[in-house]
Amino acid sequence: MPTILGQNQYGKAENRVVKITRDGDTHHIKDLNVSVALSGDMDDVHYSGSNANVLPTDTTKNTVYAFAKEYGIESAEQFGIHLARHFVTTQEPIHRARIRIQEYSWERIATSDANSKFIGSDEVNHSFARKGQELRTTQITFDGETWEVISGLKDLTVMNSTNSEFWGYVKDKYTTLKEAYDRILCTDVAAAWRYNWTSDGNRMPNWEKSYDQARKHILQAFAETYSLSLQQTLYQMGSRVINSRSEIDEIRFSLPNNHHFLVDLEPFGLKNDNEVYFAADRPYGLIEATVLRDGIEPKIPVDMTNL
Structure with missing residues (x-):
């Protein structure tokens, strides 16, 4: 019985990236789990195995880490928007990008050491404990014209x-x-x-x-x-x-x-x-x-x- 290809996508899932922003002695953490899914003109790779239109999933992984340095991580949503725009606008065969992000929260560890060099604060500016609360999520989808952000x-x-x-x-x-x-x-x-x-x-x-x-x-x-x-x-x-x-x-x-x-x-x-x-x-x-x-x-x- 003849078959045809239906909806499809590919990408690199669960790229763990931690970005430390150093503001003098005060550090800030963004800890993300980023999954990239791309779709577009991908019939040939499924029907014949031709990779001519395929951006390697390893490249999508590398892009996540490079963008963490190049753009920083202001928010999970903004980071996902940078990634989605990049994949759709720089790769002609890619018509749609979906970026899913989970964010893990950290909080500063309080200290009672009055002799600490962080005098004047009850928190150590570079020591953190993982919050045992909720996981923040977001999904960014871009088709070259329209955005959808669900957080x-x-x-x-x-x-x-x-x-x-x-x-x-x-x-x-x-x-x-x-x-x-x-x-x-x-x-x-x-x-x-x-x-x-x-x-x-x-x-x-x-x-x-x-x-x-x-x-x-x-x-x-x-x-x-x-x-x-x-x-x-x-x-x-x-x-x-x-x-x-x-x-x-x-x-x-x-x-x-x-x-x-x-x-x-x-x-x-x-x-x-x-x-x-x-x-x-x-x-x-x-x-x-x-x-x-x-x-x-x-x-x-x-x-x-x-x-």
Whole structure:
């Protein structure tokens, strides 16, 4: 039966690059995991093995490291834009570039050494500890004319120890879950948001500030929502971001419900007054949804939160 080639891409995945910027005695770290995917006029390499239009994946790897030196890394988004523009505009067979970046965060280590040469500061300016919090993500796509930037975060674990209920749900003969009027609400936030910046002719967002603010609004909405369901909390988180950040048109969440069940202490003659819980890691409820600015069509793929 005859066959034809469908959608295809190639590139170098998971290029780990660490850029140290030295500002006198004060150093700054950008720690990225960069994946490059290129597509375009690639029929011949698939049909006949001709590499005439193929830029080696090793070259894409080298470009990542060279650009870290040449352009620096102001933000994950800006770095990805430099890379995508380069591959599409310098290689005629390449029609589309997709750059996916994960960013690992570091924080300065505080010191109590009063005799340190860093007198006047409680932080060592060149010593860092890896933050045990979320992973920042971004995907930049460029086709020679139009940009798409989708940024986000994953593995941001949050918990409300009260102000959460779950009751009034459908029950059938298999339902054993008891209604809860004061429960723990815990989840690992994975979110992806789409910027409405699409072309070089328009002013770019401040990528660093936008990320910080989107993260802040997600956390504030989680903390401030009296939750009757995780779905309600999700919608409040998304609405807070959309209503507060004009540069963001769409945000998608994937929220596992990290169940905490009250332990039965009655066999030991003890009363459990919402104090002792069993934290179950699986199975878990998984709540996913997209929140959009009114009038905007959804464009974020459903799997974007798995970057």
